[in-house]
Amino acid sequence: MPVRTYTQFIGGQPVDGPGRGTIERRSPSSGLPVARYCEGTTDDVDLAVDAARAAFEEGPWPRLSGMERAVILNRLAGLIHDNRDRLVQIEVEEAGKPIRFARGDLDGAVGLTRYAASLAMQMSGSTYTNLGPDRTALLTREPIGVVALVTPWNFPALIVAQKMPFALAAGCTVVLKPSEFTSGTAFEIAELATQAGIPAGVFNVVSGYGATVGDHLTSHPGVDFVSFTGSTRTGRQVVGNTARNLVKSSVELGGKSASIVFSDADLDAAVDGALTGVFFNNGECCISGSRLFVQSSIADEFVARVVDRSRRIVVGDPFDEATDIGALIDERHLDRVMGFVRSGVDEGAQLLLGGRLAAGTAGHFLEATIFDRVDPKMTIFREEIFGPVLSITRFDTVEDAVRLANDTTYGLSNYVWSKNIDTVLTVSRRLKSGWVQANTAIDGAPQLPLTGVKGSGFGYEMGQAGFEEFTQLKTLLIHTGPRVPVFRN
16 A cells, blocks of 8 residues: 655645654554654744744634635535545554444544534624613624644544634634644645635644644643643643643543443343443544443343343454454554453453454454453553453442442543433433433534543533634623713812
8 A cells, every 4th residue: 555645734735844754654453554744843833833823813714704714614524525535544544443433433524514614603792781871891702813733543533623623613723733643634634624725824734742742832832722632641731731821721531431221221222332332443432431330130131242242343454344343553552451451350350251362463453352340449440441341340229320430530421321311310410521421322413512520621622612612702891972080180
């Protein structure tokens, strides 16, 4: 296969030159080289921020009408759709995810971009006419400015689409730092943005390592807002960087979500949902339902059904339409996940399935792995594994289920399975997470904001709330008629 080569994309054009190294990306499924990205420098970040600042202060983008920005963003959505097959191939090669899930990601990116375009036409403020006969106040909403976006490797195009079009819809300009593992689709989308008519400097992409490009970008004094998705450990560093500059940030971090199955649930749907929750996208998903809590009265039957269905999960070539689990992102991450598997065995959990490298594969493939009788003190209960590993714990009462689900430093998402609406509402209100899904898993829509609590971060992505993250309010107080002097002499 040909190796794709990308340079930095700054000011509407590719930028290359001496002094930059190269990052070679090898496919996690085959081990073959598939792409080479420019190893960014702090100078690259400075150039990109300067380009974004010039485009914001002097360019047309923030001064276009919402309708004009919407037309261009819809054009971009159409170009992403038209180039879906190429973008899907890049995602599969670079991320190792099954091709049918990659298609879903790109379809999601199109939908998010179209929804963001609609919000560009709806950016509005409010008016106060009840302040007295001689005072009127206008609250106007304005673009926040130059935005730094830092995105992870597990959903390269989808998470870019959760951020970038919303920022552009608000009238901001953007510097994007994609993961050094999966930068290909970010550069491809930047080229498509130019074709769509987005002016030079409005959308810039700088590839490179977090310690160099990411750190300099998130601490850059020319940046007005930072939106980060990644690990909780790195998120703390990002928040520290923005705090030093008194810059607003939004961070979507790790998770340790629970799928809670009550005895009155539709068991067929709950089995499918439990498997989707943990094995979707190779388990490399921040809202993965990696902890499964099953009510004791149905636990033996339900666990047996989960294991039986999991035996039929296909692990292998991500380009095969039948594949359910592809390759983990790299060897180091595979070793980390295997370390969690060993800890589960060593700490006394019951290994029901998997726990081994997938037979007949050459890349970073792990079998679907299931542990039962997992105690809350065990490492696999507490730590985010980010792989196809499910931990099962039994519970008796609603109180037990809520206590177990909340017994984590994370708070991103949870899943509740019950036919009883009272149970669904009661439990969902008590779960300490930014998102709860009932009788579905790994679901959502562009209109629905995603946020975390506790160690899963703060701020919003998607929806009206996600759009408003890229704006700021300005208050205009207008006095009409004669004014009574404050100083009477």
